Amino acid sequence: MSVIYILLTISIIVAIVFFVAFIVSVRNGQFDDTYTPSIRMLFDDELVGEGKKKTTILTKDKQS
Incomplete structure (x- = not known):
């Protein structure tokens, strides 16, 4: 005990x-930190968008 x-x-x-x-x-x-939470979702969207653009450019180059 x-x-x-x-x-x-x-x-x-x-x-x-x-x-x-x-x-x-x-x-x-x-x-x-009052600035980062307000723009955090903008950074995530840009990173995903850039990744998709790079893959589409690579697939177009391979096809032509």
Whole structure:
């Protein structure tokens, strides 16, 4: 039974450490990126589009 108390105490201490680390990172501005989420889908579409263009150009060259 004493092992459960020790493990519970250790897990609470670890949870508090991670919570404090999260609060410190939020206060330091670690998660303050307002630009990237708004354009993330534009970058994904361009990469997929460029890949398709390259494959269509290669298939046209092979056929002619």
